[in-house]
Amino acid sequence: MRLSIPASALVAAIVGFGGTLALIIAAADTLGATREQTASWVTAVCIAMAIETAWLSWRTRMPVVTAWSTPGLALLAAAQGFSMADAVGAFIITALMLIATGLVKPLTRLVERIPASVSSAMLAGIVFTFAANAARAAGTDPWLVLPLAALFFVARLFNPALSVLAVLVGGVAYAWGLGRIPEFPAPELSTLIFTAPTFSVAGFFGLALPLYLVTMASQNLAGIAVLKASGYEPPAGELIAVTGFVSLITAPFNAVTTNLAAISAAICTGPDAHPDPAERWKTGPFYALAYVIFAIFGASLVALFAVLPASLIVLVAGLGLLGALANALSIAIADAAHRIAATVTFAVTASGLIAFGVGAAFWGLLAGLTVLALDATKKSLSRQ
Numbered sequence: 001m002r003l004s005i006p007a008s009a010l011v012a013a014i015v016g017f018g019g020t021l022a023l024i025i026a027a028a029d030t031l032g033a034t035r036e037q038t039a040s041w042v043t044a045v046c047i048a049m050a051i052e053t054a055w056l057s058w059r060t061r062m063p064v065v066t067a068w069s070t071p072g073l074a075l076l077a078a079a080q081g082f083s084m085a086d087a088v089g090a091f092i093i094t095a096l097m098l099i100a101t102g103l104v105k106p107l108t109r110l111v112e113r114i115p116a117s118v119s120s121a122m123l124a125g126i127v128f129t130f131a132a133n134a135a136r137a138a139g140t141d142p143w144l145v146l147p148l149a150a151l152f153f154v155a156r157l158f159n160p161a162l163s164v165l166a167v168l169v170g171g172v173a174y175a176w177g178l179g180r181i182p183e184f185p186a187p188e189l190s191t192l193i194f195t196a197p198t199f200s201v202a203g204f205f206g207l208a209l210p211l212y213l214v215t216m217a218s219q220n221l222a223g224i225a226v227l228k229a230s231g232y233e234p235p236a237g238e239l240i241a242v243t244g245f246v247s248l249i250t251a252p253f254n255a256v257t258t259n260l261a262a263i264s265a266a267i268c269t270g271p272d273a274h275p276d277p278a279e280r281w282k283t284g285p286f287y288a289l290a291y292v293i294f295a296i297f298g299a300s301l302v303a304l305f306a307v308l309p310a311s312l313i314v315l316v317a318g319l320g321l322l323g324a325l326a327n328a329l330s331i332a333i334a335d336a337a338h339r340i341a342a343t344v345t346f347a348v349t350a351s352g353l354i355a356f357g358v359g360a361a362f363w364g365l366l367a368g369l370t371v372l373a374l375d376a377t378k379k380s381l382s383r384q
Contacts, residue, residue: 057284
């Protein structure tokens, strides 16, 4: 045991939690969740991640860490016309699809066949709105937003992983200094709130299916790739099935689907965690312990976000997704043969289109795949 093991686990947990908590708040607000439901969301999802990480790391003897789906949260926050009950129904369906994917290998291969350019373009279209909203916030609240944006770009020169967290912590202190926070809420322990799910065709195509696709393409497959890049041979089906099963249990308590981590995993799987790859699995239990603590104080954290200026939350969410947006755009246009299809996917998804009660993410994906199918048909005919 080295000090680097708990240190790496703690950094990974703080980066994953603090850097994207604002997205949970934004998604919960869009879905009309109460403060109690939002606190339950944070608590339940932290419990899920603690259980998954501790169990999978111990069982596989690999540094398997899990996270909530950042692209999935962006999808929920951009959705319109859905309630928290609709979201819970979507979480349950997504969890069932993840379990099926983990147990039935052809399903995993089917998702892998979706071109990375199109799935990345869909993701870019989802998160673009948040980056744009952060830019707009600079015009509506410049005295708060502009100094914090400058802090972000300076901090990322030295430590990109902690730059968003620096803006969050610095933003709370700065907003308090400006008198924008009347008083800090009293500490309170977390509780779990049950929400009865509702199921609908619109909820399936507008929430569940896009959430499943971005979770698989942007999170689970990326998480497996991170482990393989560090020299491990993870049992992909088992890992995905376990995250789906735990997500199914926590979904009625408003918890979004959890999945394999990518960014957080990179912190735990590298040599900085431990020179011996066989010892790095020990980061998992410490990572899980950190999320147990976050779960206990989830209600207090949600209460704190409730008194923060709205522009600060918008800024943190937008800055936290800049990396994901840049990476998705670079992958989307990398393949010249798929560039038009990817552009169509991005444009439709970013438009916020809602048709027949179904959101833009589905229509963007469908539009991009349709363009690809037409291109493939033309090539096939020209060879005959």
